[in-house]
Amino acid sequence: MDWYRIVLETIDMRSFSNMWFWIALAVVWSTASHWVLGVPFDMVMRARRHGGQAERDLEDMVRINVNRILFxxxxxxxxGVALASALLSMLAVSGFGYAIELSQALFLLAFPMSLVGxxxxxxxxxxxxxxLSGEVLRRKLASHRFWVxxxxxxSILVTALWGMAQNMSFTAL
Structure with missing residues (x-):
């Protein structure tokens, strides 16, 4: 069982002191910010700059994704609401009620993403x-991206503050 000890020493299983958690947090928010309603934001910018075919492509892509989301x-x-509510409740209770750090980390990642959803x-x-189409559609997508x-x-601020508090309380033990 020496390999098990080596793996656990190499990979810190505590979420807030684990580099991979912070990388995942950055990737999640970077991706959420770039893909607005499933449409890459560079398409919005290209449609704004060039118009024409780029504008039609954006409108088609938005129409497809809007119909998919609403379907x-x-x-x-x-x-979906019932499952998401149950999952978020489970993470909140196990994380903050029973002090399971992995559940805290997942809740701090999933709850804001549910708001974005x-x-x-x-x-x-x-x-x-x-x-919506044309300039009004582009402004709506830009506004949505801003609020995301x-x-x-x-979310990152709250997670960082909570993670620092957890790490400081862990080292104090």
Whole structure:
């Protein structure tokens, strides 16, 4: 069992002192910020600069993803909310009630992403209901991206503060 001890010494199993957790946190928020409703934000910028075919491509891509998001929401919305609520509740109780650090870390990652998911559903519904296109669509996508970045910034700040507190209390023991 020497290899088991070596692996556990090499890979710190505590979440907030693990480099991989912080890399995952950065990747999650970077990806969420770049892919707005499943559309890469560089398409929005290209449509703004060049118009024409780039604009049509953006509108087609947004239409496809909006329809996909709303179809999934309409078909499995109740089950999705129930499953997500159960999972977030389980992570919150086991993490903060029973002091399991991995659950705390996963909750601090999943809860803000669930807010982004809800915001994406609302934005998708508004785009479809109002038939947004052109400049109005690009502004709506940019606004959505801005609020995703705000949620991400707050999430990273809260996670960093909580992680520092956990690491300081662990080293004090």
């Amino acid at each position: 999934i929401t309409e078909e499995a919305g109740v089950w 809800l915001m994406s559903i609302g934005t998708a519904a508004r785009i479809r209901d109002e038939g 970045q705000v949620i991400g910034l707050i």
